[in-house]
Amino acid sequence: MNEFIEQFLIESREQVEQATTDLLALEKAPGEAGPLDSAFRAFHTLKGGAGIVDFFAMGRAVHAAEDVLSAIRSGGRPITAQLIGDCLTCLDQVVQWLDAMENTGELPTDAEAGAEAVVARFARSRGEAAAAAQPAPVPQSATVQWAEDLLARHAPLRAQARIAVRYTPRPQCFYDGVDPLALVAALPGLLVVETAPASPWPPLDTLDPFVCNLVLTALTSGSRPEAMAVMADAATECDVVELAAQASSPSPALPPSPVLPPDLPPQAREVLEAQLALLGELAGRSAAAGAQAAAGIIASAALVAENVLRHAGRTAAAEHVARAMKSNWNAGDARAARNAIEAAWRAAPVVTTPGVSRPAALARAAAAPAGSTETEAAVSTLRVDAARIDALVKLAGELTVAKNAVGHAARLAEDGGNLLAPLLRERHAVLDRLVTELQQSVLGLRVLRLQHAFGRFPRLLREISAGLGKPVDLVIEGEETEADKVIVERLFEPLLHVVRNAVGHGIEDPSTRAAQGKPPTATLRLRATRHGAHVVVEVSDDGRGIDVARVRQVALERGLLDAASLSAMSDEEVIDLIFEPGFSTASAVTGLSGRGVGMDAVRSAVGRMAGRVEVESRAGKGTTVRFTLPFSIMMTRVMLVGAGEQTFGIPLDAVVETLRVGTDRILPVGAAHAIVLRDRTVPLLALGATLGLAEQRAEEGGEAIIVVISIDGCPSALRVDRIGERMEVVLQPLDGLLAGTRGLAGSTLLGDGSVLLILDLGELFR
Amino acid sequence: MTVSLLFDGSIELAGDCPIEDAEKLQCCLLEHPGAAVDWRTCTTAHTAVIQVLLAVAATPIGPPQGEFLRKHMDSLQNA
Numbered sequence: 001m002n003e004f005i006e007q008f009l010i011e012s013r014e015q016v017e018q019a020t021t022d023l024l025a026l027e028k029a030p031g032e033a034g035p036l037d038s039a040f041r042a043f044h045t046l047k048g049g050a051g052i053v054d055f056f057a058m059g060r061a062v063h064a065a066e067d068v069l070s071a072i073r074s075g076g077r078p079i080t081a082q083l084i085g086d087c088l089t090c091l092d093q094v095v096q097w098l099d100a101m102e103n104t105g106e107l108p109t110d111a112e113a114g115a116e117a118v119v120a121r122f123a124r125s126r127g128e129a130a131a132a133a134q135p136a137p138v139p140q141s142a143t144v145q146w147a148e149d150l151l152a153r154h155a156p157l158r159a160q161a162r163i164a165v166r167y168t169p170r171p172q173c174f175y176d177g178v179d180p181l182a183l184v185a186a187l188p189g190l191l192v193v194e195t196a197p198a199s200p201w202p203p204l205d206t207l208d209p210f211v212c213n214l215v216l217t218a219l220t221s222g223s224r225p226e227a228m229a230v231m232a233d234a235a236t237e238c239d240v241v242e243l244a245a246q247a248s249s250p251s252p253a254l255p256p257s258p259v260l261p262p263d264l265p266p267q268a269r270e271v272l273e274a275q276l277a278l279l280g281e282l283a284g285r286s287a288a289a290g291a292q293a294a295a296g297i298i299a300s301a302a303l304v305a306e307n308v309l310r311h312a313g314r315t316a317a318a319e320h321v322a323r324a325m326k327s328n329w330n331a332g333d334a335r336a337a338r339n340a341i342e343a344a345w346r347a348a349p350v351v352t353t354p355g356v357s358r359p360a361a362l363a364r365a366a367a368a369p370a371g372s373t374e375t376e377a378a379v380s381t382l383r384v385d386a387a388r389i390d391a392l393v394k395l396a397g398e399l400t401v402a403k404n405a406v407g408h409a410a411r412l413a414e415d416g417g418n419l420l421a422p423l424l425r426e427r428h429a430v431l432d433r434l435v436t437e438l439q440q441s442v443l444g445l446r447v448l449r450l451q452h453a454f455g456r457f458p459r460l461l462r463e464i465s466a467g468l469g470k471p472v473d474l475v476i477e478g479e480e481t482e483a484d485k486v487i488v489e490r491l492f493e494p495l496l497h498v499v500r501n502a503v504g505h506g507i508e509d510p511s512t513r514a515a516q517g518k519p520p521t522a523t524l525r526l527r528a529t530r531h532g533a534h535v536v537v538e539v540s541d542d543g544r545g546i547d548v549a550r551v552r553q554v555a556l557e558r559g560l561l562d563a564a565s566l567s568a569m570s571d572e573e574v575i576d577l578i579f580e581p582g583f584s585t586a587s588a589v590t591g592l593s594g595r596g597v598g599m600d601a602v603r604s605a606v607g608r609m610a611g612r613v614e615v616e617s618r619a620g621k622g623t624t625v626r627f628t629l630p631f632s633i634m635m636t637r638v639m640l641v642g643a644g645e646q647t648f649g650i651p652l653d654a655v656v657e658t659l660r661v662g663t664d665r666i667l668p669v670g671a672a673h674a675i676v677l678r679d680r681t682v683p684l685l686a687l688g689a690t691l692g693l694a695e696q697r698a699e700e701g702g703e704a705i706i707v708v709i710s711i712d713g714c715p716s717a718l719r720v721d722r723i724g725e726r727m728e729v730v731l732q733p734l735d736g737l738l739a740g741t742r743g744l745a746g747s748t749l750l751g752d753g754s755v756l757l758i759l760d761l762g763e764l765f766r
Numbered sequence: 767m768t769v770s771l772l773f774d775g776s777i778e779l780a781g782d783c784p785i786e787d788a789e790k791l792q793c794c795l796l797e798h799p800g801a802a803v804d805w806r807t808c809t810t811a812h813t814a815v816i817q818v819l820l821a822v823a824a825t826p827i828g829p830p831q832g833e834f835l836r837k838h839m840d841s842l843q844n845a
Binding site for chain 1: 820
């Protein structure tokens with residue numbers, strides 16, 4: 001895929017997300033300027049991005065939305081749910097295009113129709129709002145219309161003018177150190193500048209002088225690339241129209257602009273001059289200054305010059321400078337670089353820019369290096385391909401294995417009375433600390449905020465609740481909580497399931513709620529918190545809660561359990577039945593007050609992430625579904641257990657306790673075994689026998705080692721021969737011949753190089 | 767200070783007027799509504815400063831010293 005398109009896709013998705021958040025915030029609090037400005041910016045940036053990849057259809061669609069927001073900003077239109085809806089529809093269309101581009105790597109070919117539909121939608125709502133609002137017709141040719149109008153107002157310049165520039169600086173631009181008029185003043189061949197307010201001027205006492213409210217238009221005799229070079233940082237805020245076709249006789253005589261190397265903009269000249277001065281100074285200094293320091297100065301001066309020349313489109317000159325630098329800088333000889341820069345500087349025709357006073361230009365030149373470091377400082381986040389991070393995670397995992405091997409070697413040395421043993425042990429401790437730190441940092445790279453999962457809900461809930469006619473307020477808490485990327489990504493589906501159920505079944509319709517003295521608008525809460533190595537995510541509603549009696553009845557009807565066991569179960573245990581496969585079927589769901597739609601699917605999805613899900617419900621008060629998920633699924637804490645000659649790992653999360661009991665306490669129940677623990681009968685499996693290994697050895701003293709584990713909240717007992725150490729391992733999924741083996745969750749390498757198989761306890765006991 | 771209030775009640779913009787001057791100019795204009803703005807010694811002015819002049823539709827006493835202001839901000843002169 002073209003890297004521009006790749007970048008475009010990433011950025012556009014971010015902007016869509018931002019715009020969606022802002023629009024929803026705006027709908028909630030129409031008076032707030034913050035979300036409105038932010039949404040406007042997001043649409044504006046989307047439009048700019050579309051322009052960069054020449055995706056004009058998208059540009060038009062987004063422009064229509066931007067216009068509406070702009071009218072709202074200037075007070076010309078009220079915010080209505082319909083307008084917000086239209087803007088959201090526009091974003092939906094954009095997402096569809098982005099998806100299509102993601103698949104094909106190309107611009108969608110059939111985007112015109114979609115863009116037309118979006119534009120028509122806005123036009124329709126504008127028509128409906130026309131009575132209230134100022135007419136703001138934006139015909140498609142408007143982008144050219146303003147240029148023609150500008151030219152018409154300055155008819156005498158028609159012969160000279162080659163391009164028209166319209167620059168709408170973003171309102172906050174002053175804070176970024178941008179001086180829009182100075183930028184325009186630096187346009188090569190500037191002929192005329194016009195200023196107009198972007199929205200009508202407020203009274204002076206309410207004017208925020210540091211918010212830019214200007215649209216600047218200019219005519220220049222320069223070329224488009226020249227103008228774009230000057231406006232590079234504000235490219236998304238500029239429309240540049242080439243007037244060549246409209247200009248009369250003199251221009252055809254000129255050769256087409258791309259053939260000529262673009263002139264050096266004055267700032268570029270200034271920067272080059274500064275580099276020359278620097279190199280000149282260096283030549284004057286004594287050799288004692290040190291060849292190394294000199295070489296550094298030469299290299300940086302040449303690099304600056306090279307970049308400036310490249311930026312100005314003078315690639316050949318830039319390469320010349322680069323070559324000159326490479327050949328000589330090591331020797332601390334500035335001459336070659338200086339000559340090359342000087343040659344480039346001389347070759348560039350001097351461009352006189354009307355109106356740029358020398359001090360201003362100098363100040364800009366002086367500010368340029370500082371400005372560039374500022375940009376560098378601003379880029380504090382990096383986009384990295386997830387695959388690279390995964391490779392790093394894998395490496396760190398292997399390092400853990402290697403570290404464990406050193407530990408093993410240290411133990412061997414100790415047992416053998418080797419003198420190196422203390423040294424090895426000490427090194428191992430250091431290695432252990434470093435590797436653990438590395439592991440944590442690397443895993444930290446894969447961390448995402450839960451916002452990525454939560455962020456889609458405001459929008460989805462808006463639709464779900466509108467569809468069902470149940471107004472719902474969404475409260476999101478702890479969205480800044482972090483978890484592994486895989487967890488955050490996989491969490492979305494089960495969460496959506498639960499949210500749908502909550503609105504569909506848990507929350508009553510407004511009239512029922514009112515009758516019960518509840519506020520007609522229900523509240524749905526998404527909440528995330530971090531508890532040590534776990535992340536807890538809760539979905540709570542204030543609906544009617546789960547009808548326990550009905551669950552008992554349905555469980556009986558479905559034959560899940562018999563009446564006797566049902567009556568022995570507590571309410572909590574009964575409610576947990578909704579997670580049973582086979583509990584919910586379509587007919588059961590409609591009758592059931594509350595949950596049930598595929599909750600078994602939710603539990604299994606969460607189980608695949610090594611998490612668990614439970615539900616808590618109070619009749620008439622509401623229901624809370626709680627997901628407890630591991631922070632990361634890459635690292636697993638295991639306990640080693642032995643059966644026969646073999647050692648296995650079991651996830652430590654599942655282990656409740658380990659105990660030794662007399663073999664006489666193990667009772668045969670039919671073909672199976674069970675054990676009574678704290679007055680409770682717990683099923684017991686002998687690990688060796690279950691895995692088809694050697695028969696369990698007879699214990700001396702008639703004792704058995706039991707590991708009590710909890711599977712979906714139910715205690716079960718595992719009889720093992722040995723219990724070993726506890727350790728953190730990087731779980732590798734089984735592949736090849738072992739893939740799909742029942743009862744195994746994965747494997748990992750032990751310190752002595754042997755393979756440890758990690759058991760999937762859930763499957764063993766199924 | 768590149769923004770100053772003169773004895774005759776007019777406001778003078780002198781030299782290079784940086785962005786901070788926008789607020790000073792706004793304050794001066796609020797305290798002295800309708801005061802004349804004299805920018806004959808002004809060489810450059812930040813967009814924010816010009817913006818304040820535009821917002822009150824001021825017609826500064828000119829011409830300003832800076833070339834850009836003189837040549838291209840003439841709309842202010844004639845407004």
